[in-house]
Amino acid sequence: xxxxxxxxxxxxxxxxxxxxxxxxxxxxxxxxxxxxxxxxxxxxxxxxxxxxxxxxxxxxxxxxxxxxxxxxxxxxxxxxxxxxxxxxxxxxxxxxxxxxxxxxxxxxxxxxxxxxxxxxxxxxxxxxxxxxxxxxxxxxxxxxxxxxxxxxxxxxxxxxxxxxxxxxxxxxxxxxx
Amino acid sequence: xxxxxxxxxxxxxxxxxxxxxxxxxxxxxxxxxxxxxxxxxxxxxxxxxxxxxxxxxxxxxxxxxxxxxxxxxxxxxxxxxxxxxxxxxxxxxxxxxxxxxxxxxxxxxxxxxxxxxxxxxxxxxxxxxxxxxxxxxxxxxxxxxxxxxxxxxxxxxxxxxxxxxxxxxxxxxxxxxxxxxxxxxxxxxxxxxxxxxxxxxxxxxxxxxxxxxxxxxxxxxxxxxxxxxxxxxxxxxxxxx
Amino acid sequence: xxxxxxxxxxxxxxxxxxxxxxxxxxxxxxxxxxxxxxxxxxxxxxxxxxxxxxxxxxxxxxxxxxxxxxxxxxxxxxxxxxxxxxxxxxxxxxxxxxxxxxxxxxxxxxxxxxxxxxxxxxxxxxxxxxxxxxxxxxxxxxxxxxxxxxxxxxxxxxxxxxxxxxxxxxxxxxxxxxxxxxxxxxxxxxxxxxxxxxxxxxxxxxxxxxxxxxxxxxxxxxxxxxxxxxxxxxxxxxxxxxxxxxxxxxxxxxxxxxxxxxxxxxxxxxxxxxxxxxxxxxxxxxxxxxxxxxxxxxxxxxxxxxxxxxxxxxxxxxxxxxxxxxxxxxxxxxxxxxxxxxxxxxxxxxxxxxxxxxxxxxxxxxxxxxxxxxxxxxxxxxxxxxxxxxxxxxxxxxxxxxxxxxxxxxxxxxxxxxxxxxxxxxxxxxxxxxxxxxxxxxxxxxxxxxxxxxxxxxxxxxxxxxxxxxxxxxxxxxxxxxxxxxxxxxxxxxxxxxxxxxxxxxxxxxxxxxxxxxxxxxxxxxxxxxxxxxxxxxxx
Numbered sequence: 001x002x003x004x005x006x007x008x009x010x011x012x013x014x015x016x017x018x019x020x021x022x023x024x025x026x027x028x029x030x031x032x033x034x035x036x037x038x039x040x041x042x043x044x045x046x047x048x049x050x051x052x053x054x055x056x057x058x059x060x061x062x063x064x065x066x067x068x069x070x071x072x073x074x075x076x077x078x079x080x081x082x083x084x085x086x087x088x089x090x091x092x093x094x095x096x097x098x099x100x101x102x103x104x105x106x107x108x109x110x111x112x113x114x115x116x117x118x119x120x121x122x123x124x125x126x127x128x129x130x131x132x133x134x135x136x137x138x139x140x141x142x143x144x145x146x147x148x149x150x151x152x153x154x155x156x157x158x159x160x161x162x163x164x165x166x167x168x169x170x171x172x173x174x175x176x177x
Numbered sequence: 178x179x180x181x182x183x184x185x186x187x188x189x190x191x192x193x194x195x196x197x198x199x200x201x202x203x204x205x206x207x208x209x210x211x212x213x214x215x216x217x218x219x220x221x222x223x224x225x226x227x228x229x230x231x232x233x234x235x236x237x238x239x240x241x242x243x244x245x246x247x248x249x250x251x252x253x254x255x256x257x258x259x260x261x262x263x264x265x266x267x268x269x270x271x272x273x274x275x276x277x278x279x280x281x282x283x284x285x286x287x288x289x290x291x292x293x294x295x296x297x298x299x300x301x302x303x304x305x306x307x308x309x310x311x312x313x314x315x316x317x318x319x320x321x322x323x324x325x326x327x328x329x330x331x332x333x334x335x336x337x338x339x340x341x342x343x344x345x346x347x348x349x350x351x352x353x354x355x356x357x358x359x360x361x362x363x364x365x366x367x368x369x370x371x372x373x374x375x376x377x378x379x380x381x382x383x384x385x386x387x388x389x390x391x392x393x394x395x396x397x398x399x400x401x402x403x404x405x406x407x408x409x410x411x412x413x414x415x416x417x418x
Numbered sequence: 419x420x421x422x423x424x425x426x427x428x429x430x431x432x433x434x435x436x437x438x439x440x441x442x443x444x445x446x447x448x449x450x451x452x453x454x455x456x457x458x459x460x461x462x463x464x465x466x467x468x469x470x471x472x473x474x475x476x477x478x479x480x481x482x483x484x485x486x487x488x489x490x491x492x493x494x495x496x497x498x499x500x501x502x503x504x505x506x507x508x509x510x511x512x513x514x515x516x517x518x519x520x521x522x523x524x525x526x527x528x529x530x531x532x533x534x535x536x537x538x539x540x541x542x543x544x545x546x547x548x549x550x551x552x553x554x555x556x557x558x559x560x561x562x563x564x565x566x567x568x569x570x571x572x573x574x575x576x577x578x579x580x581x582x583x584x585x586x587x588x589x590x591x592x593x594x595x596x597x598x599x600x601x602x603x604x605x606x607x608x609x610x611x612x613x614x615x616x617x618x619x620x621x622x623x624x625x626x627x628x629x630x631x632x633x634x635x636x637x638x639x640x641x642x643x644x645x646x647x648x649x650x651x652x653x654x655x656x657x658x659x660x661x662x663x664x665x666x667x668x669x670x671x672x673x674x675x676x677x678x679x680x681x682x683x684x685x686x687x688x689x690x691x692x693x694x695x696x697x698x699x700x701x702x703x704x705x706x707x708x709x710x711x712x713x714x715x716x717x718x719x720x721x722x723x724x725x726x727x728x729x730x731x732x733x734x735x736x737x738x739x740x741x742x743x744x745x746x747x748x749x750x751x752x753x754x755x756x757x758x759x760x761x762x763x764x765x766x767x768x769x770x771x772x773x774x775x776x777x778x779x780x781x782x783x784x785x786x787x788x789x790x791x792x793x794x795x796x797x798x799x800x801x802x803x804x805x806x807x808x809x810x811x812x813x814x815x816x817x818x819x820x821x822x823x824x825x826x827x828x829x830x831x832x833x834x835x836x837x838x839x840x841x842x843x844x845x846x847x848x849x850x851x852x853x854x855x856x857x858x859x860x861x862x863x864x865x866x867x868x869x870x871x872x873x874x875x876x877x878x879x880x881x882x883x884x885x886x887x888x889x890x891x892x893x894x895x896x897x898x899x900x901x902x903x904x905x906x907x908x909x910x911x912x913x914x915x916x917x918x919x920x921x922x923x924x925x926x927x928x929x930x931x932x933x934x935x936x937x938x939x940x941x942x943x944x945x946x947x948x949x950x951x952x953x954x955x956x957x958x
Contacts, residue, residue: 085283088304089275092284098313130311135304137950143303147283174298175275176282176289177397227723228877230918242917247723269914273883306907307887332876351718351876354701356886358876 004053004162006031007039008083009073011059011066012093012131016148017084018042018058023151031155034162052077054161056154060086060093061132065125074138079161082134083154085147085175094131101127146173188254203245203256204232214258215267215299217274217292218333219246220383222406223342226334231267231296234258242266268300276307277356278314279328280386286399287387293331294386310356317362319369322392323381325362330388332358336380343409348374360388379406420568420685421561427677428555435556439473440515441494442466443545444503446478447630448623448662449784450488454504458489461508474515480543480631483535485623485784487525492544501525530800531782536763538771539747540787543631548666551673554634560679562753563641567687570753572602575646579749581757583769588614588705588742589817589846590922591768591835597739600729601647604737609649611640611691612733612740614710615656615663618702619818620869622849624773625743627785629656629663632747633670637693639746641680642753644691647739652691655710657698667695702819702873706921707740709875720875721921742847744773764790768834772848778815779854781806788833795829798852809854813937817846819866819873820926822933823859842933844926859938860945863930864892870927881924884915888931895945902946909935 010018018041024031031037038052039045048069055077061067074080085091096104105127110117134140144153153173160167186197190212197206202225207214217229225246233242237255242263245256257263274280274293282288296302314327332351337360340349348371352361363371381389382401390399444450444459455478462476482490487501493515500511500523507523514520537543547553554560566575580595601609613636617625629636640652656664671693674680682690696714698704704719711733713719732738748770752760761769768790774797777783781803788797798804798814805811813823822843824831831837835845853862871885891908894900912928912935919925935942 082304085281089281090309091281094309094311095279095281095284097309097311098279132308133304135306136308140304145297145303170301170303171298174282175280175294176285176291227920228879230878230880230920233918244723244920249725266914266918269910270879270918273879273887276887277883307911308890310883310886331879332882334877351720353876354703355872355874355876356882358882 004035005038005049005051006035006158007048007052007055007073007077008037008041009039009048009055009057009059009069010041011057011069011087012062013059013084013086014092015041015058017086020084020146020148020151021056021154024155025151027155031158048072048076050076054079054081054158056081056083056158057087057134058083060090061128061134061137062093063125063127067128067137070134070138079141080134080138081142081144081157082140083144084149085145087134088143088145089175090131090133091147097130101129142167144169144173145175147175147177149173186250186252186254188250188252188256190256191258197250199250201250203234203243203248203250203254206250207245207256207258212258214245215296216246217296217331217385218335220335220339220403220406222410223335223338223383226338229331229333230270233263233266235260235263264300268302271297271300271302272305272307274331275302275305276309278312278330279309284396285329285387286390286394286396287329287401288397290397290400291387292385312356314359317368318392319367320371320374320392321369322376323368323378324390324392325360325368326388326390327359328388329386330360331386332360333385334360335383335385336360336389339379339383339406343406343413344375344377344379346373346375346377349380420564420687423678423685424555424560424564427552427679431550431552431556437472438475440475440496442474442476442511442515443479443492443494444476445480445482445488445490445544446548447481447543447627448660449481449485449627450490451662453488453502455489457505458491458503458508461505462491462512465508465512469512471512474512477547478549479545480548481540481627481785482544483540483784483786484525484531484782486782487784491523494545497527499525499527531786531803534788534792534796534801535786536771536789537787538751538760538763539628539635539744539773540631540785541751542635543627546632548631548633549669551634551670551677551679554632558754559634559750560638560685562750563638563645563679564685565753566642566645567685567689572646572648575642575753576602578752578757579646582752582760583757583764584745584748584752584760585768585835586742587744587748587772587847589820589844591845594741594745597729597741598643598646601649601737601739604729606736608651608736609647610733610736610738611644611647611649611652612711612714612728612738613640613652613654613743613746614705614707614740615654615660615743616698616705616710617660617743617847618657618705618873619820619847619849620866621775621777621815621851622818622847623775624785624848626660626663627775628743628747628773629660630666633663633666634674635747635750636743637667637670637674637680639741639749640693641684641691642749643739643741643746645689649739650690650692652693653714653733654693654695655698655704655714656695657704658700664695664697671695701875702869703875703921703923706923708921710740711738718875720877721923723920744848765832765834767836772833772845774848774850776802776850776852778851779805779809779857780852790834791832793830793832794824797833797850798829802852805852805854807854809856811852812855812857813853813859815843815851815853815862815930816849817844817926817929818849819869820844820922820929821846821849822929823853823862823937824933825937842936843929858896859934859941860892860896863934864889864896866930867892867927870923874923874927878918878920878924880915880918881920881927884911884919884924885927887911888915888928892931895942898945898947899951900946901948901950904950905942905946
């Protein structure tokens with residue numbers, strides 16, 4: 001039997017959830033002995049591969065590129081985990097939602113800039129009208145709230161899944177920290 | 178009314194037989210017997226309000242649900258507090274609250290001390306399936322000691338009740354209706370200009386979330402102190418007698 | 419003595435009547451007034467004055483029913499009805515009295531619209547001047563009260579109401595006699611009688627017409643109730659959007675008090691009953707009894723959990739009897755003719771008659787009163803005259819935002835409280851909106867959901883938030899943006915809002931959605947999409 005494939009993805013978030021993954025410390029080595037991490041900001045694969053067993057996604061959906069990515073990830077993964085509050089609720093990225101995108105861009109790239117105040121428009125993803133959580137775009141199999149979710153919870157979740165069990169960790173983590 | 182009131186009633190709560198005084202609510206009896214019923218708008222020492230609907234329980238032989246905080250016990254009552262049906266309704270209600278306003282725990286001063294956050298955790302709400310309403314609410318920072326952030330308010334009305342029932346100032350009230358409802362000070366004047374507010378801070382400390390807070394607190398620093406409330410209630414009762 | 423007093427009050431008008439050979443009755447209820455009935459009445463009066471015709475009198479009367487034909491004018495006693503009368507028609511109509519009919523405006527009353535109705539609550543509407551106490555008395559008005567004051571004990575009155583089988587006409591259908599007896603038995607230093615006239619359903623104007631057409635009847639009903647339960651004070655809670663009803667009620671109360679019919683020692687008896695008017699400030703939820711009572715007390719109109727019911731703890735904590743306009747308006751007839759008479763009309767579980775406001779895609783829109791148990795088909799097709807413009811019938815909506823849409827296959831259902839509930843709708847206060855085949859049922863559901871959403875008081879979470887989510891989801895379905903998953907969410911929200919809401923508003927807000935899903939699900943399914951469209955990118 002081939003080794004299970006794990007992938008992690010970083011969308012609109014602060015990378016704190018990935019830091020929490022790293023906070024598993026030496027347990028990452030144990031994880032590596034049981035599964036392959038085939039795609040992640042932490043490894044050097046360019047293309048999200050087919051046949052992923054567990055995809056762990058940090059961050060909210062904020063751009064058209066995010067929509068494209070999460071749909072691809074969903075179609076290539078058996079089990080999708082929303083990791084952390086940004087992926088689950090929109091969290092801090094969604095704080096722009098009460099404002100129009102134009103207002104945000106003006107404030108960021110024009111009003112608060114001293115040199116070359118211009119809204120970038122080429123070769124970058126387009127912002128969506130509103131930031132949304134993953135499960136409003138694709139089906140999500142498990143939500144791990146937290147800002148970030150504790151490393152222990154991530155560890156327990158992944159190992160339980162590798163053991164073929166459904167993890168029951170909701171009481172061990174919550175929105176915020 | 179026809180029957181003579183019996184001082185002691187016997188009822189069953191989740192299969193456990195308990196005794197209760199006539200006139201007690203299901204919630205009072207459950208709490209006395211160490212049985213947990215989730216609540217949000219209820220606060221010991223204030224009049225029960227029955228608005229959050231989290232404490233709804235089933236009564237055997239009745240298809241309706243009853244809020245435990247205001248439903249009086251009767252002899253032979255069979256109360257069900259935990260059932261898949263009830264858990265489902267409670268989770269949906271928490272989802273509704275989380276979707277109503279931008280409750281962003283990670284940047285909230287009440288992070289870690291918030292009853293809504295804890296309720297979501299205890300009830301296993303790990304995501305909100307409904308679209309977020311994404312409404313914009315202003316923050317009233319006009320008071321020199323306190324801050325009123327409508328973005329965190331769940332409209333439980335504790336502040337309104339404590340202000341009128343305990344402090345007697347009647348500064349807080351509801352304004353608007355439906356999803357437009359808000360809590361306001363002095364007919365929707367800035368809190369800092371309120372002439373009725375005594376600055377007692379009771380509203381801040383009974384608030385279950387980060388909607389009413391002390392200024393100068395950073396993320397996760399705003400723990401509420403509300404142990405005073407039952408004592409004040411008892412003292413007021415004694416005063417009245 | 420009590421009866422003599424009434425006789426004396428009515429004697430003036432009796433003499434007047436003897437002198438009058440012909441009466442020209444002009445409807446002066448809101449519908450006809452908005453079409454200029456007041457000008458028409460004025461024209462009749464000045465024309466008659468000019469012609470010095472003293473044997474013919476023009477007077478304003480209450481609603482006659484065919485509101486779409488307003489202003490409506492009937493000549494009496496030859497009983498010719500004229501629709502859409504204009505000031506220019508006035509001389510011709512006067513000329514036609516006792517002569518050949520004025521065919522340009524005359525309409526036949528030999529139609530099912532009139533023949534299939536049975537009027538109890540509305541019995542006097544088409545003949546009495548709502549602004550004159552004497553006219554009401556001349557129509558046997560306040561006889562019921564006089565009878566109760568002079569010959570009946572409190573328990574006899576309640577027995578009579580119980581025997582009548584009358585059920586609350588506000589919508590829920592709680593047995594009126596039972597409610598009265600609960601309040602009568604309740605203790606306390608005082609009691610109150612409250613009339614709920616906060617009619618707010620879109621398309622409903624039953625209570626409005628009764629108040630505008632026969633205000634004394636409602637007041638008499640309240641006074642009888644007050645005597646029966648032992649109350650000395652009452653409130654009439656009327657929505658401020660009914661200025662004509664309010665001014666007529668004010669006038670009626672003033673007249674009745676001045677004549678000694680109402681107020682201290684009613685009709686010379688030992689009973690006092692004072693009625694005050696309170697105006698609703700435009701919140702639909704104040705039709706909910708606990709919210710209404712809070713509003714009377716001067717608080718924000720928000721419902722509170724029941725029990726305790728108002729009968730136990732109502733206004734300022736006192737036992738309070740609260741009934742709807744039509745309920746009170748049924749009382750004088752029950753006292754006059756007896757409970758058994760009333761119980762002989764209607765079905766096994768729902769007695770008497772019910773007033774409906776017929777509106778929408780139906781030929782004869784207007785106000786009707788029919789015996790309980792009549793079929794929806796008879797109401798829509800016989801009385802209503804069917805669907806106009808060659809369209810076909812699709813559904814009839816009863817009960818307003820708390821009710822549901824009933825499709826053609828259930829048209830033969832006899833109308834009563836239980837049957838309508840079984841069909842997923844409610845009797846409600848009596849609004850009935852007919853929809854033709856052009857109606858989009860999801861749009862209808864969204865319309866009512868928008869109403870409930872904006873009228874939710876915001877106190878309890880399921881109603882406050884649930885109605886918004888339901889409204890938005892219905893919009894997504896209409897916009898072709900919703901998937902089967904969204905429809906499932908909508909159904910879940912319906913269930914939670916219905917089950918967990920605090921008051922009737924939230925508990926019944928999902929009904930329009932649930933009933934259209936029940937009968938017109940294919941319309942919902944047809945609009946669903948496989949996959950939700952990508953979240954829109956921000957504009958350039």
